[in-house]
Amino acid sequence: MTSLKVAKVGHKQKKELVCLCNQVPREAIERAIINGADTPIKIFDATMAGVGACGGSCRVKLYQLLDSYLESKKFPDRLTMNYKPKSKPKK
Numbered sequence: 001m002t003s004l005k006v007a008k009v010g011h012k013q014k015k016e017l018v019c020l021c022n023q024v025p026r027e028a029i030e031r032a033i034i035n036g037a038d039t040p041i042k043i044f045d046a047t048m049a050g051v052g053a054c055g056g057s058c059r060v061k062l063y064q065l066l067d068s069y070l071e072s073k074k075f076p077d078r079l080t081m082n083y084k085p086k087s088k089p090k091k
Ligand code: FES
Pocket: 018, 019, 020, 021, 022, 049, 050, 051, 052, 053, 054, 055, 056, 057, 058, 059
């Protein structure tokens, strides 16, 4: 019973659309990171998240997922727009 509850919460989080411009769910971004996308540019290339018409307003969430995974091999429960990225690409 406990695992079912965890699965429901996790399922809802995974379906969360992170990039609205390109309709990219959190699940696709996490999968790309787990499969080796270890920079923001690799995430952009693998998922199309962060490169939509708005100019990348979702990138702060991508950075949050990436930074968390690189630090702890885990993803955060919640994503915030107030995050200060560590993995922001250099220009
Ligand atoms: S919401 Fe992701 S690029 Fe616009």
